[in-house]
Amino acid sequence: MVDPETNRLLTQVGRGTPMGELLRRYWHPIAAVTEFEETTIKPVRLLGEDLVLYRDLSGQWGLVERQCPHRRADLLYGWVEECGIRCSYHGWAFDAEGRCTSQPYEDLTRGERNRRFRESIRIAAYPVREMAGLLFAYLGPLPAPELPRWELFDYRNGFAQIVFADVPCNWLQAAENNIDPVHFEWLHDNWAARQAGRGGNVAPTHLKIDVFEWEFGFGYRRILSNTDETDPRWTQPRLHLMPNIFMPGGTHFEYRVPVDDEHTLSVVWAWEAVPLDRQPYVQTRIPHWYAPIRDEKTGRWITSHVINQDTVAWVGQGPIADRSKEHLASSDIGITMFRRRLKEDLERVARGEDPSGVIRDPEKARLVRWPDNRRAVIERGLAREEWLARRAQRRDLIAADDYFIFYAGQPESVRREYEAAMGLGAAAEPNLGAVR
Ligand code: FES
Numbered sequence: 001m002v003d004p005e006t007n008r009l010l011t012q013v014g015r016g017t018p019m020g021e022l023l024r025r026y027w028h029p030i031a032a033v034t035e036f037e038e039t040t041i042k043p044v045r046l047l048g049e050d051l052v053l054y055r056d057l058s059g060q061w062g063l064v065e066r067q068c069p070h071r072r073a074d075l076l077y078g079w080v081e082e083c084g085i086r087c088s089y090h091g092w093a094f095d096a097e098g099r100c101t102s103q104p105y106e107d108l109t110r111g112e113r114n115r116r117f118r119e120s121i122r123i124a125a126y127p128v129r130e131m132a133g134l135l136f137a138y139l140g141p142l143p144a145p146e147l148p149r150w151e152l153f154d155y156r157n158g159f160a161q162i163v164f165a166d167v168p169c170n171w172l173q174a175a176e177n178n179i180d181p182v183h184f185e186w187l188h189d190n191w192a193a194r195q196a197g198r199g200g201n202v203a204p205t206h207l208k209i210d211v212f213e214w215e216f217g218f219g220y221r222r223i224l225s226n227t228d229e230t231d232p233r234w235t236q237p238r239l240h241l242m243p244n245i246f247m248p249g250g251t252h253f254e255y256r257v258p259v260d261d262e263h264t265l266s267v268v269w270a271w272e273a274v275p276l277d278r279q280p281y282v283q284t285r286i287p288h289w290y291a292p293i294r295d296e297k298t299g300r301w302i303t304s305h306v307i308n309q310d311t312v313a314w315v316g317q318g319p320i321a322d323r324s325k326e327h328l329a330s331s332d333i334g335i336t337m338f339r340r341r342l343k344e345d346l347e348r349v350a351r352g353e354d355p356s357g358v359i360r361d362p363e364k365a366r367l368v369r370w371p372d373n374r375r376a377v378i379e380r381g382l383a384r385e386e387w388l389a390r391r392a393q394r395r396d397l398i399a400a401d402d403y404f405i406f407y408a409g410q411p412e413s414v415r416r417e418y419e420a421a422m423g424l425g426a427a428a429e430p431n432l433g434a435v436r
């Protein structure tokens with residue numbers, strides 16, 4: 001339980017709030033590169049700021065405030081040019097650093113005399129970086145820290161996809177779920193069994209959980225009634241990367257990106273090794289899709305897939321969970337440690353230091369390894385027979401005929417790309433991506 005004031009401290013993300021300043025010390029994923037196959041400008045709301053993300057004709061990314069500083073028109077309805085973005089109302093243009101580069105009427109009629117005025121006009125502009133098919137933004141003080149290349153982004157011979165979902169609640173509810181081991185037994189396994197009509201509380205029971213801190217956040221491991229210390233659930237801890245990233249298992253990330261106090265963008269980057277007979281495999285394009293979280297027919301949340309189930313828990317806590325009314329128990333040890341770390345990080349930022357997990361050394365950021373050697377097992381991939389057997393097991397976890405178990409609603413086009421990569425069914429085309 002925390003008092004209402006601490007709850008506000010932990011959950012407010014706007015500029016000038018302590019947590020808003022803390023969260024601005026990290027890079028956040030805001031879009032997929034493949035979104036820009038269809039568009040050149042995308043609206044983004046991040047940490048309570050309304051922005052537009054664009055790629056100009058020279059290929060440079062820009063992220064600037066959404067409203068034009070002239071008379072506040074919406075730059076989403078502007079257009080991109082060779083270098084920057086131009087407002088459609090009176091044609092003022094801005095570069096990726098937020099400088100006003102053109103004021104057509106004033107430049108023409110006042111010539112050089114307009115230069116000082118034009119140069120005085122700036123819009124908020126933030127750095128953007130591309131990694132693993134994602135676009136990351138940094139809204140904090142400069143110089144920006146390094147964007148870490150987690151080892152999963154470095155794995156070869158796999159197929160990745162990016163999934164977004166808009167979640168109507170505060171980011172911290174979703175992030176606290178990252179270090180909550182016991183919910184797997186109930187929210188996923190037992191509830192999935194109930195939904196499949198299997199009844200009873202059939203999931204293996206948690207007997208022991210262990211939460212540990214490491215440089216970039218936390219890890220937890222667990223022993224269930226049917227596992228021991230040789231099981232991956234113990235040997236390959238699930239990781240929480242500060243401040244808001246979940247890396248369960250070893251094949252996907254879940255980012256809980258704070259949109260504003262009451263909204264979160266869920267960003268999933270999911271990777272899977274192709275079967276050995278498909279290797280070597282090189283993916284040249286990482287597809288993205290948006291997952292619906294509400295069933296349009298019933299108006300209820302979708303409950304069939306893993307992160308849909310998580311979402312039900314997050315949004316059920318309210319737009320901003322009232323933590324003054326909760327009762328933490330022994331299974332919540334990770335939650336307690338995470339909140340303590342956040343408070344320590346708030347103090348670090350107040351002292352002018354970097355919070356935990358921020359990397360300044362480019363060499364260190366080039367490849368950040370997990371605290372165990374799961375890469376050797378996971379990246380290698382499986383022979384087709386074993387791969388098919390695993391897939392069948394995974395598909396039993398959800399009440400749907402999907403390969404993708406995390407979110408409902410995968411578009412047919414992405415499913416076909418996945419099947420083609422994995423060499424499945426009619427989509428099993430020659431492995432064109434294998435040219436290296
Ligand atoms: S409002 Fe954008 S140029 Fe006038």
Ligand SMILES: [Fe+2]
Pocket residue numbers: 177183184187188306310
């Ligand atoms: Fe979960």
